[in-house]
Amino acid sequence: PEGGVATHSATVAAELRRQGLPAAEAQALGRARVFGNATGDYGTGIAEAAQADGLKAGDARLGQLFLHRMSQPYVNGEPLKLSRPAVAAQALGAHLRRSDAALMSRSSHLYSMLSSDDPFQYLGGLSAAARAAGRRQGLALHVSQLQDATETHTESATRGIALEMQTRYLHPGWLKAQQAEGWAGTLQVLKAVQYTFGWQAIAPETVRPDHWQSLFDNLVRDKQNLGLPQWLQQNKQAYAQALERMIQAQRLGYWKPDAATREQLAATYRTLTRAAPLHQELAGVRQWAADQTLAAVREPARTTPQAAPQVTAPTAPTEPPPTRGLLLQRQQPPQRPATALADRLSQALAWVAMALLMSLGAAWQHRRHRPAFTAL
Structure with missing residues (x-):
């Protein structure tokens, strides 16, 4: 709630006093923090109402239904008796109108946001009730993920639903x-x-x-x-x-x-x-x-011509839009100049001639120093 607890309680009580509620009851409702079904009643009725044929987008009647069904105040575990029971819905609405967020805790992976109708009826119902009570935007809805005590964290209801949709349904x-x-x-x-x-x-x-x-x-x-x-x-x-x-x-x-x-x-x-x-x-x-x-x-009837098409003069073809980018073209391998090829051939012949001369010189030296043998 906005401001301190005492300020919030006094503001709600003052609003109810203006509705003609006795001061004692207005103050008790201003301090009340626990609201729920009246004794003998159960549920919000939202799960059934959401499937009605006359439902509208952003239907405010869902929030009003929550206020009507869930506005019984409890103090010290006992239902608060009021001279005008109907004013309890106004009290709950006054509290929610001055609230910013609603939080739901999950300690198991068995039941999640879309595996039961309770999360949208109660957590979502608080947001709808705040709008029905006059808050311009719904409450920010959050979920505390407490399944792992070493990795507890809080995330938005929107994120929780999106993750559950992908990982489960x-x-x-x-x-x-x-x-x-x-x-x-x-x-x-x-x-x-x-x-x-x-x-x-x-x-x-x-x-x-x-x-x-x-x-x-x-x-x-x-x-x-x-x-x-x-x-x-x-x-x-x-x-x-x-x-x-x-x-x-x-x-x-x-x-x-x-x-x-x-x-x-x-x-x-x-x-x-x-x-x-x-x-x-x-x-x-x-x-x-x-x-x-x-x-x-x-749809096919609208696209089927009802009369023979009229012959019209051919129109000049429109120029295609210019194409931009890199144009890849096949390239011929570069030709080696004739002079360069002749130089390489001459160089190779020179190396062959030098190698031949060296071989001949080595053979001559070998024959020159070979010892002579005399036949017996």
Whole structure:
């Protein structure tokens, strides 16, 4: 929080006093630091709301839902009783509006940012609640990695999700392990896609467009040649729901794939839902898939000429742009001058003549000093 703890508490209390809350309750809420579900309630409701058909990009209702469900204050482990319980949401919002960051700790590699809906519901929910309470930007979200006591460090939620996407959900080792699990493995793939969309909806800055493209390239186009589409089709409804999340990301503007990707995504989704209809199919997604079909049919019609083409006079060819660079041309080996060749030949003959004279002189000397023998 901005400033000291006492200043922060007094500021929140003063804001609540202006809402007509009794001074004692306003001060208690200003000092409260623990908020959660009311007794008998559980969860934020964000995981279900993020899959609603009427969801919008950057939907403020998700943050308001968090404030409503998670604003019960606790003091010394006991729920704080208020004369006006509804004001508790304003108190939590006042605290979050004056906060800068939220932190989640992880002490195991078993569960990560995208392996459960809890991280985006609670850590991401704090950021959405701060925006809903009037903070211009969401909270800076961080994750403390405490798995190795000798290498503890803190990283942004955005970096944590990106690393997890590459080392787990897009990694051939993880995908092959899910294939080995058969039908149950398809549910793990579905959960990863759903939780990715959960982060996208609650904290849009944490998921990049290329994450969606990579999921499509692997799960639909089988980029790594693992046979993923054929394997996923054994659970057509789970496969269709995973594609439904991809379509939602495109519909809400978080991902802008090219026309070929959209057509293939729509065609695959339609094929799956015809074979195994979804019990709660999103009407907006179904309409999007139908629109892509119409667009694919109309596109060739727009490019096909409706009348015979008119004959026009030929136009002069345009000059090609100048080519710049180094032009490599074959070169002939240099010719040796005739005079130089004659000089070398004369020099060689001179050496041969000198060697011959030396040989003759040596033979003459040998014969001159050889002893004479007299025949007996």
